[in-house]
Amino acid sequence: MWIIVVIIVLLVLAVTGVRIVPQARSMVVERLGSYYKTFSTGIHYLIPFVDRAANNVSLKEIVKDFAPQPVITKDNVTMQIDTVVYFQITDPKLYTYGVENPINAIENLTATTLRNIIGELELDQTLTSRDIINSKMRSILDEATDPWGIKVNRVEVKNIIPPRDIQEAMEKQMRAERERREKILQAEGEKKAAILIAEGEKESTILRADAAKEAQIKKAEGEAEAILKVQRATADGLRYLKEANMDEKVLKYKSYEALVDVSKGEATKIIIPSDLQNLATIGTVLQETMTVKDKK
Numbered sequence: 001m002w003i004i005v006v007i008i009v010l011l012v013l014a015v016t017g018v019r020i021v022p023q024a025r026s027m028v029v030e031r032l033g034s035y036y037k038t039f040s041t042g043i044h045y046l047i048p049f050v051d052r053a054a055n056n057v058s059l060k061e062i063v064k065d066f067a068p069q070p071v072i073t074k075d076n077v078t079m080q081i082d083t084v085v086y087f088q089i090t091d092p093k094l095y096t097y098g099v100e101n102p103i104n105a106i107e108n109l110t111a112t113t114l115r116n117i118i119g120e121l122e123l124d125q126t127l128t129s130r131d132i133i134n135s136k137m138r139s140i141l142d143e144a145t146d147p148w149g150i151k152v153n154r155v156e157v158k159n160i161i162p163p164r165d166i167q168e169a170m171e172k173q174m175r176a177e178r179e180r181r182e183k184i185l186q187a188e189g190e191k192k193a194a195i196l197i198a199e200g201e202k203e204s205t206i207l208r209a210d211a212a213k214e215a216q217i218k219k220a221e222g223e224a225e226a227i228l229k230v231q232r233a234t235a236d237g238l239r240y241l242k243e244a245n246m247d248e249k250v251l252k253y254k255s256y257e258a259l260v261d262v263s264k265g266e267a268t269k270i271i272i273p274s275d276l277q278n279l280a281t282i283g284t285v286l287q288e289t290m291t292v293k294d295k296k
Contacts, residue, residue: 019044022041028093074119082158082159089151113140
């Protein structure tokens with residue numbers, strides 16, 4: 001009977017000694033109180049009453065948001081700054097035996113490092129140099145946590161909270177700066193609008209002048225062309241009269257017709273050419289001419 005009990009006890013101990021380590025985790029094992037081995041992912045066995053799982057460590061990246069810390073700048077301004085640290089455990093053995101309460105140690109180290117860095121900067125530099133602060137803190141923390149088996153990947157300054165009076169002064173300064181920029185932009189807009197209006201008026205004046213000039217040129221060309229056509233018509237008429245060999249009587253008759261047309265106008269004076277001094281002669285010529293027309 002006692003053999004069965006022993007067998008059952010041995011089976012229970014054998015089962016309870018089985019350990020399964022999941023992905024991205026490690027198990028630090030002690031044997032008889034001293035470090036024995038680090039179990040990685042897989043199934044392992046711990047000897048009952050001999051081996052002990054000292055620590056079960058996560059190998060994932062860990063994010064810790066630490067509470068705001070009071071810091072003093074180089075120009076003696078006290079402000080509250082909180083940080084976020086991204087770190088990863090690279091050596092489970094060092095993490096287990098390197099320092100007591102590693103998270104608390106990182107928080108205190110972060111606070112002291114932050115105070116040292118901010119103490120070398122003035123207020124304006126602190127507000128505008130977050131990247132420099134992050135880079136310095138990451139470098140210092142990563143070097144300091146190497147003996148603890150921890151690698152610091154990133155450090156981010158989450159919030160920088162200056163005193164209330166400093167915030168009010170900064171808000172007034174920002175408001176004044178925005179108003180100044182607004183006035184500058186408005187003045188530049190008005191300047192550009194005035195320039196565009198002046199350029200438009202200038203181009204409009206030039207276009208009107210060019211149009212008037214072109215109209216005068218066209219008008220002058222038209223008058224010149226009209227005069228030229230009249231002169232050509234007169235020259236053609238004279239040439240045709242010359243080619244027709246018209247006798248003196250016909251010419252005098254045509255002159256008389258011209259006088260008659262002139263007398264029908266609004267003129268109050270008529271100048272009679274010297275070759276038409278004898279009206280009787282003109283009448284005779286007219287009578288003879290009409291007789292010739294009747295015979296034809």
